[in-house]
Amino acid sequence: MKSLHALGLLVGLGGFVGMIAAGCGSKESRIFDEDAGDIEGGIFFSDSGDAKKACVGRQCDIVECGGGVETTVTGKVYAPNGELALYNAIVYVPNSEPEPLTKGATCDKCGAVTGDPVVTALTDATGSFELRNVPVGKDVPLVIQIGKWRRQVVVPEIEKCTENKLTDRDLTRLPRNQSEGDIPRIALTSGGCDQLGCMLPKIGLDASEFGVESDGPSKSVHVYLGSGGQGPAGATQAQQFWTNAAKLKQYDLTILSCECTESQGNKGAAAFGAMTEYLESGGRIFTTDYMYTWYRDTPDTAFKSATNIRGGAPYILNGTMTLDTSFPKGKALSDWLASAAGVSGPIRPDALFGNIVSNDPSKSQKWAEGTGGPGGTAVEPRVFSTNIPAGVPVDQQCGKGVHIDAHVNTSGGDSVGTSYPNTCKTPLKPSENLLAFFFFDLASCIQNENEPPKPPPVK
Numbered sequence: 138m139k140s141l142h143a144l145g146l147l148v149g150l151g152g153f154v155g156m157i158a159a160g161c162g163s164k165e166s167r168i169f170d171e172d173a174g175d176i177e178g179g180i181f182f183s184d185s186g187d188a189k190k191a192c193v194g195r196q197c198d199i200v201e202c203g204g205g206v207e208t209t210v211t212g213k214v215y216a217p218n219g220e221l222a223l224y225n226a227i228v229y230v231p232n233s234e235p236e237p238l239t240k241g242a243t244c245d246k247c248g249a250v251t252g253d254p255v256v257t258a259l260t261d262a263t264g265s266f267e268l269r270n271v272p273v274g275k276d277v278p279l280v281i282q283i284g285k286w287r288r289q290v291v292v293p294e295i296e297k298c299t300e301n302k303l304t305d306r307d308l309t310r311l312p313r314n315q316s317e318g319d320i321p322r323i324a325l326t327s328g329g330c331d332q333l334g335c336m337l338p339k340i341g342l343d344a345s346e347f348g349v350e351s352d353g354p355s356k357s358v359h360v361y362l363g364s365g366g367q368g369p370a371g372a373t374q375a376q377q378f379w380t381n382a383a384k385l386k387q388y389d390l391t392i393l394s395c396e397c398t399e400s401q402g403n404k405g406a407a408a409f410g411a412m413t414e415y416l417e418s419g420g421r422i423f424t425t426d427y428m429y430t431w432y433r434d435t436p437d438t439a440f441k442s443a444t445n446i447r448g449g450a451p452y453i454l455n456g457t458m459t460l461d462t463s464f465p466k467g468k469a470l471s472d473w474l475a476s477a478a479g480v481s482g483p484i485r486p487d488a489l490f491g492n493i494v495s496n497d498p499s500k501s502q503k504w505a506e507g508t509g510g511p512g513g514t515a516v517e518p519r520v521f522s523t524n525i526p527a528g529v530p531v532d533q534q535c536g537k538g539v540h541i542d543a544h545v546n547t548s549g550g551d552s553v554g555t556s557y558p559n560t561c562k563t564p565l566k567p568s569e570n571l572l573a574f575f576f577f578d579l580a581s582c583i584q585n586e587n588e589p590p591k592p593p594p595v596k
Contacts, residue, residue, distance in 0.1 A: 193232065194232040194233070194253075194255075195230060195231075195232050195255050195272040195277070196232065196255055196272070197272075198272035198273050198274050198277075199255070199270055199271070199272050199273075200273050200297040200298065202297065202298035206298050206299075207269050207270055207298070208269075208270060208271045208272075208273055208295065208296075208297050208298055208299065208301070209267055209268060209269050209270075209271060209299075209300045209301065210267070210268040210271045210279075210292070210295060210300075210301045210303060211265070211266065211267045211268075211300055211301070211302050211303065212228075212265070212266060212302065212303030212304070212308075212309045213260070213263070213264040213265050213266070213306075213309060214226040214228065214260045214264055214266065214281055214309050214310070214311070215264065215306050215309060215310040215311070216310065216311060216340040216341050216573070216577075217310055217311045217312060217313040217340060217341030217342055217343075218310070218313075218339070218340055218341030219306040219307055219310045219341065220306075220341075221340060221341075221477060221478070221565070221570075221573060222260075222263060222264025222265075222473075222476070222477040223260060223264050223283065223311070223477075223577055224260055224261070224262050224264065224469055224470075224473045224477075224574065224577075224578075225259055225260060225283065225469070225577075225578065225581055225590050226259065226260040226264075226266070226281060226282065226283045226311075226577075227250060227257065227258075227259060227280075227281070227282045227283065227592065227593060228257070228258050228259070228260065228266045228268060228279065228280070228281055228282075228309075229250065229252070229254040229255070229256060229257040229258070229268075229279075229280050229282075229592075229593065230254065230255045230256050230268065230271060230272055230277060230278065230279060230280075231251075231252030231253060231254055231255070231278055231280055231289075232252065232253040232254070232255050232596065233252050233253045234252060235250070235251045235252035235280055235287070235289065236251040236252070238285050238287060238319050240285070240321075240322050240354065240387075240389065241322060241386050241387045241388060241389060242385070242386040242387075242388070242389065242415055242418040242419040242420040242536070243389075243418075243419045243535075244418070244419040244535035245284065245285075245419060245535075245582050245583070246532070246582060246583075247582035247583070247584050247590075247591070247593070248582075248591070248593040248594055249582070249593070250280070250282060250593045252280060253596035254280075254593060254594075254595050254596055255271075255272055255595060255596070256268045256269065256270060256271050256272075256595060257592040257593050257594070257595055258592055259590055259591075259592045261469075262468075262469045262472035262473040262476060262477075263472075263473075263476045263477065264473075264476075264477055271295055271301070272295065273295050273296065273297040274294070274295060275293065275294045276291050276292075276293065276294075277291065277292045277294075277295050278290075278291055278292075279291070279292050281309060281310075281311065283311070283577050283580050283581050284321060284389070284577075284579075284580030284581045284582065285319055285320070285321040285322075285389050285580060286311045286312070286318075286319065286320060286321060286577070286580055287312075287318055287319040288310070288311055288312045288317060288318035288319070289318060290308055290309075292308075310341070311341075313341050313342060313343045313346075314342075314343040314345055314346055314357075315346070315357060320342070320346065320357040321357070321388075321389035321390055321580055322354070322357060322359075322387065322388045322389050323337070323357060323358045323359070323388060323389065323390055323391070323392065324358075324359050324361060324378065324385075324388040324390075324391040324392070325337070325358055325359070325360050325361065325391075325392045325394070325553070326360075326361045326362070326363040326366065326375040326378070326379070326391070326392070326393050326394055327360060327361070327362055327363050327366025327367055327368050327372075327375075327394050327553045328363040328364065328365055328366045328393075328394035328395045328396040328397065328428075329363075329364065329365020329366055329395075329396060329397045330365065330394075330395040330396065330397040330426065330427075330544060330547060331394045331395040331425050331426065331544045331545055331546060331547060332394070332545075332546040332547065332551045332552050332553050332561070333392050333394045333395075333423070333425065333545055333546065333553075333572065334358075334360070334392065334394065334553040334557065334558070334561070335546055335551040335552070335553065335558070335560075335561035335563075335569075336545070336546070336565070336569050336572050336573055336576065337358060337558065337561075338558035338561050339561060339564070339565050339569065340565075340573055340576075342357070342358065342558075344558055344559065346358055347360070347369070347557060347558050348360070348369065349361075349368070349369055349370075349371045349372045349373065350372075350373045350378070350384075351371055351373075359388075360372045360553065360557065361373050361374065361375040361377075361378045361379075362374050362375055363375040363393070363394055363396045363400070363403075364396035364397070364398070364400040364403055365396055365397050366394060366396070366553065367552065367553060367554045367555055367557075368553060368554075368555070368557060369555060369556075369557055370555065374403075375403060376403040376404070376408070379391075379404070379408045379411060379412055380404075380405075380407040380408045380411055381411060382410075382411040382414040382415055385411055385412065385414075385415035385420060386414075386415055386418055386420065388420065389420075389421065389580070390420070390421035390422070390423070390576075390579050390580060391415075391420065391421070391422050391423070392422075392423045392576075393422055393423065393424045393425075393428045393431065394425070394428070394553070395424075395425045395426040395427050395428055395544060396427055396428070397427065398427060399427050399430050399448070400427070400430075401430070404430065404434075406436070409430075409431065409434045409435050409436060410436050412431055412435070413435045413436060413437050413440060413525075415536070416440075416525040416535075416536030416537070416538060417437075417525055417526060417535060417536060418535060418536065419535040419536050420536050421536060421537050421538070421539075421579040421580070422536075422537075422538045422539070423538075423539050423540075423541075423572075423575065423576065423579060424538065424539070424540045424541075425540070425541050425542070425543060425544060425545055426450055426488075426490055426492065426542065426543065426544060427448075427450055427492075428540070429444075429446050429448060429492050429493070429540060429542070430448075431538065432444055432446065432523065432538065432540065433446040433448065437525075437526070437527070439500065439526060439527040439528045439529075440500075440523065440525060440526070440527045442497060442500065442527075443496060443497050443500035443501040443521075443523045443527045443528070444493055444495070444496045444497070444501055444518070444521060444523070444540075445493070445494040445495045445496070446492055446493055446494065447491070447492060447493075447494050447511065448492055449492070450490045450492060451490060451491040451492070451510045451511045452488065452489075452490060452510070453489045453490060453491055453507070453509040453510040454509075455485075456485070456486075456488075456489030456490075456507060456509055456510070457483035457484060457485045457489070457507060458483065458484050458486075458489065458505040458506065458507040458519035458520065458543070459483050459484075459505060459506055459507060460474075460484070460504065460505050461503050461504055461505060461506060464502070464586060464587045465586075465587065465588060465589045466578075466586045466587075466589075466590075467504055467586075470504065470571075470574055473574060474567075474570060474571065474574070477570075478565070478567070478570035478573075480567045480570055480571075484505070484567055484568060484571060485567070485568075486541075486543035486544060486545060486567075486568035486571075487543070487544045487545065487546060487547040487566075487568065488543060488544040488547060489507065489519065489542065489543045490510070490542050490543060491509065491510030491511050491512050491517060491542070492542050493517055493518045493519070493521065493540075493542050494512065494517060495517065495518065496518050496521050497528075499528060500523060500527040500528045501521050501522060501523040501527070502521060502522045502523075502586045502587075503518045503520070503521050504520040504521060504522065505518070505519045505520035506518055506519055507519045518542070519541070519542045519543065520539070520540065520541050520542065520571075520575075521539075521540055522537060522538065522539045522540075522575075522586070523537065523538050524536070524537050524583055525537065525538065531583060531584060531585045534583045535583060536583075537579060537583055539575045539578075539579055541568075541571065541572065541575070543568065545566070545568045545569055545571075545572050546566060546568070546569060550562060550563060551563055
């Protein structure tokens with residue numbers, strides 16, 4: 138067994154192709170079939186068991202160990218801060234240079250990673266991964282990806298027929314800035330009643346990545362001013378943003394902070410129509426409390442009927458919510474909170490509300506539930522997600538919305554203020570860890586929440 142401690146180096150565009158070409162010069166014979174089924178040792182076989190075609194690139198560096206032994210690479214994937222382990226991250230060894238990622242709302246499908254992966258894996262609820270039958274040698278490229286978060290690094294050496302442990306967190310974390318890798322384009326609307334944006338610097342995004350619309354693509358996060366909200370100098374009013382579908386589509390995901398009321402005056406039919414168009418194009422939204430308006434007031438009848446919303450933000454005194462672990466990703470959320478964030482049992486956010494009466498399971502997924510408030514002893518959804526278009530097969534869906542019926546961060550001195558992100562000082566709260574899970578889950582591909590995620594196929 139071997140432990141590797143090394144800083145991640147971004148894969149150079151020129152050197153990458155050379156490394157791939159060198160891989161086919163392996164002194165050991167390797168056979169590859171493009172329609173390969175099982176992989177046995179270092180030889181790729183078709184379903185019939187017949188080897189058909191010589192290996193290509195790093196496929197040639199896969200060694201047949203024998204005796205049930207394999208070359209493996211293990212480790213954990215972390216948020217940019219190198220502290221918060223992440224669930225459902227893709228880890229793979231590419232055989233060619235991954236293609237540039239398209240910025241803005243796109244209809245991404247699971248399994249659509251580029252770079253002709255040789256081996257792939259997903260992280261589990263502890264953030265851990267295991268790559269099996271990995272190409273051996275020096276300077277092996279490794280890609281870590283969740284949606285449009287992507288970092289390409291180099292593992293200094295992978296030894297054959299043993300477990301190669303990657304223990305350097307700086308090697309297996311997501312990028313902190315655009316010079317380290319790909320970061321999704323994020324819009325944040327501020328609001329007077331929830332400081333959702335403070336989660337972003339806490340998970341490790343560099344201060345240099347925060348700005349306003351006029352900064353353009355040089356900043357990953359653009360702040361817009363919602364009702365009662367603050368932000369950096371030059372921030373545009375949210376009304377100008379969310380009434381314009383073309384502007385919305387420039388962003389991969391949008392975080393919509395609670396404005397303390399429904400604030401219909403800065404929305405209206407134009408905004409609800411534009412937001413629905415954004416979601417149908419592959420956009421992702423995250424909302425809390427009064428931002429239920431984006432679901433209730435959409436012009437799309439299927440989207441609207443996914444949840445039954447009473448609204449009005451009825452406060453639930455000392456309210457808690459219990460995670461729904463009856464489906465695979467719900468169980469993974471519970472396990473992840475316990476393992477990665479040290480949070481177990483009912484979750485008590487800064488404030489909990491009873492806006493949601495029920496949800497239609499054929500169009501939305503309930504993630505957490507609770508009692509109290511106007512619902513009395515009835516169990517009502519407290520967290521739900523909806524894939525868009527609602528109510529159609531998952532392979533026809535492109536966008537997603539997640540709603541937490543709570544205030545995630547309203548106390549403790551944090552604020553999305555004029556000096557943001559420097560106005561966010563406290564550690565991640567339990568409810569912010571919940572937010573972080575959904576933030577990265579939103580970034581990932583659209584999938585059936587009732588099925589365990591599957592790693593992308595190898596090429």
